Amino acid sequence: MDKQDTSDMGASxxxxxxxxxxxxxxxxxxxxxxxxxxxxxxxxxxxxxPTRGVYLAQRLAAKLEEITDRKIPVGSLDITMYRDDLRxxxxxxLARTEIPGDGIDGRLVVLVDDxxxxxxxxxxxxxxxxxxxxxxAVQLAVLVDRGHRELPIRADxxxxxxxxSLRETVKVQLAEEDGRDTVLLGVKQT
Amino acid sequence: xxxxxISAADLTRxxxxxxxxxxxxxxxxxxxxxxKLPTLRGxxxxxxxxxxxxxxxxxxxxxxxxxxxxxxxFTAKGSSVSKGExxxxxxxxxxxxxxxxxxxxxGASGAPYRLATSxxxxxAVINAGDGTHQHPTQALLDAFTMRRRLVxxxxxxxxxxxxKRITIVGDVLHSRVARSNVDLLHTLGAEVTxxxxxxxxxVGVETWPCEVSYDxxxxxxxxxxxxxxxxxxxRMNAAFFPTEREYSRRYGLDGDRMAxxxxxxxxxxxxxxxxGMEITAEVADSDxxxxxxxxxxxxxxRMAVLYLLLGGNEPAVSHTRIEEK
Numbered sequence: 001m002d003k004q005d006t007s008d009m010g011a012s013x014x015x016x017x018x019x020x021x022x023x024x025x026x027x028x029x030x031x032x033x034x035x036x037x038x039x040x041x042x043x044x045x046x047x048x049x050p051t052r053g054v055y056l057a058q059r060l061a062a063k064l065e066e067i068t069d070r071k072i073p074v075g076s077l078d079i080t081m082y083r084d085d086l087r088x089x090x091x092x093x094l095a096r097t098e099i100p101g102d103g104i105d106g107r108l109v110v111l112v113d114d115x116x117x118x119x120x121x122x123x124x125x126x127x128x129x130x131x132x133x134x135x136x137a138v139q140l141a142v143l144v145d146r147g148h149r150e151l152p153i154r155a156d157x158x159x160x161x162x163x164x165s166l167r168e169t170v171k172v173q174l175a176e177e178d179g180r181d182t183v184l185l186g187v188k189q190t
Numbered sequence: 191x192x193x194x195x196i197s198a199a200d201l202t203r204x205x206x207x208x209x210x211x212x213x214x215x216x217x218x219x220x221x222x223x224x225x226k227l228p229t230l231r232g233x234x235x236x237x238x239x240x241x242x243x244x245x246x247x248x249x250x251x252x253x254x255x256x257x258x259x260x261x262x263x264f265t266a267k268g269s270s271v272s273k274g275e276x277x278x279x280x281x282x283x284x285x286x287x288x289x290x291x292x293x294x295x296x297g298a299s300g301a302p303y304r305l306a307t308s309x310x311x312x313x314a315v316i317n318a319g320d321g322t323h324q325h326p327t328q329a330l331l332d333a334f335t336m337r338r339r340l341v342x343x344x345x346x347x348x349x350x351x352x353x354k355r356i357t358i359v360g361d362v363l364h365s366r367v368a369r370s371n372v373d374l375l376h377t378l379g380a381e382v383t384x385x386x387x388x389x390x391x392x393v394g395v396e397t398w399p400c401e402v403s404y405d406x407x408x409x410x411x412x413x414x415x416x417x418x419x420x421x422x423x424x425r426m427n428a429a430f431f432p433t434e435r436e437y438s439r440r441y442g443l444d445g446d447r448m449a450x451x452x453x454x455x456x457x458x459x460x461x462x463x464x465x466g467m468e469i470t471a472e473v474a475d476s477d478x479x480x481x482x483x484x485x486x487x488x489x490x491x492r493m494a495v496l497y498l499l500l501g502g503n504e505p506a507v508s509h510t511r512i513e514e515k
Contacts, residue, residue, distance in 0.1 A: 081227040091502035093208065094215040131224040
């Protein structure tokens with residue numbers, strides 16, 4: 001969600017920085033890191049931030065289930081109503097918030113998003129979580145960290161650190177939504 | 191979306207579906223321990239009620255509070271209106287206070303339109319029922335209830351009501367709910383049939399996008415939803431039917447009639463119900479009657495409308511007119 005407007009990115013000059021197999025490898029690594037840090041991932045709940053964070057969370061959950069042989073609760077957390085820039089744009093359509101049946105109280109919540117940029121989406125997600133329950137701890141997993149934070153927020157699990165300039169755009173495409181898996185780095189057209 | 195919501199006829203199909211989809215997400219907030227969203231923090235909304243109302247006013251107030259707006263309630267009783275203040279002066283008072291939106295119910299048809307277009311006020315205007323004209327949020331919550339019951343909660347997302355057959359029965363002449371529903375349901379692709387005694391069918395109904403019938407029994411068997419309307423005695427200034435008993439026998443919904451409806455069909459009522467008149471207690475208390483559901487859905491629909499009208503950078507935020515003065 002923390003990314004440049006995708007409409008202004010010409011497909012022609014965008015270059016892939018991660019391809020399908022890289023994304024699969026990266027997610028496998030993050031899954032192992034989560035198990036390692038959470039000492040078995042007993043109480044992990046994965047919450048994806050729509051749109052693409054949800055698909056990443058579902059893929060991560062599948063990998064975690066493979067590793068731990070246990071069902072991993074996975075859901076989605078729409079942060080639209082908690083954004084700090086609501087009044088700068090026309091109202092946005094809402095996405096689905098789906099909290100797993102057992103809730104998040106006392107659990108380790110891992111937020112999952114595609115791109116970490118300003119950090120404002122994650123701040124909104126933390127506010128949204130606050131209204132839903134009280135997790136034991138909250139961690140953050142992102143596919144790409146492109147830098148340029150505007151808030152004191154960092155990711156616990158990063159797929160790829162991608163140093164960018166503000167003139168560049170980062171676009172994650174996933175098979176479920178876009179028909180293919182890739183991360184594209186382009187130049188913003190002014 | 192436009193800045194105001196005056197009439198259900200102003201909504202396009204896409205606007206209406208967007209409102210219904212947004213309401214579906216808003217409904218999930220009601221299941222949470224903390225039923226509050228920060229979205230309209232710092233916005234001031236006035237509920238301007240010149241006419242009595244229970245569920246609409248409470249429903250709007252609940253929706254506004256769940257979105258964290260500051261709410262000011264105004265009822266004509268006990269205000270300067272009873273001293274003879276005009277709508278214009280009331281509006282200008284509210285404008286001077288920096289109100290972002292006005293939810294208005296008024297006995298005169300067209301009062302919300304006047305308020306929105308007169309230039310007296312910059313705020314967004316939401317019609318909560320005006321005379322015998324329109325009640326758009328009621329039509330939206332009815333459509334929302336129908337979509338949930340007839341199409342499905344999740345299956346309904348992004349869908350309209352095309353092909354559904356809706357029958358509206360009763361005092362159509364005095365009913366703003368009927369007018370709004372005919373407009374909105376037509377926009378959403380449903381086929382609407384009005385059933386009423388000839389004396390309670392308005393002049394000019396032939397220009398409405400619906401069918402008209404005087405016989406309830408023949409339309410019941412092919413209805414997906416039957417909406418019963420209250421006979422509005424307070425607006426009646428003539429004898430429209432011989433006796434209540436006769437009205438009730440010909441146009442009331444009882445258990446026998448309900449049994450002749452299709453298995454999946456639902457019974458709706460905008461409230462307040464008069465049991466024994468247009469609906470029997472047996473029908474009102476049955477599983478197929480959605481009255482209570484409609485009230486719950488009303489809060490979700492009003493949250494959706496408020497969010498879509500006030501949640502972004504629409505012109506409703508600018509108070510330039512005040513600064514100029």
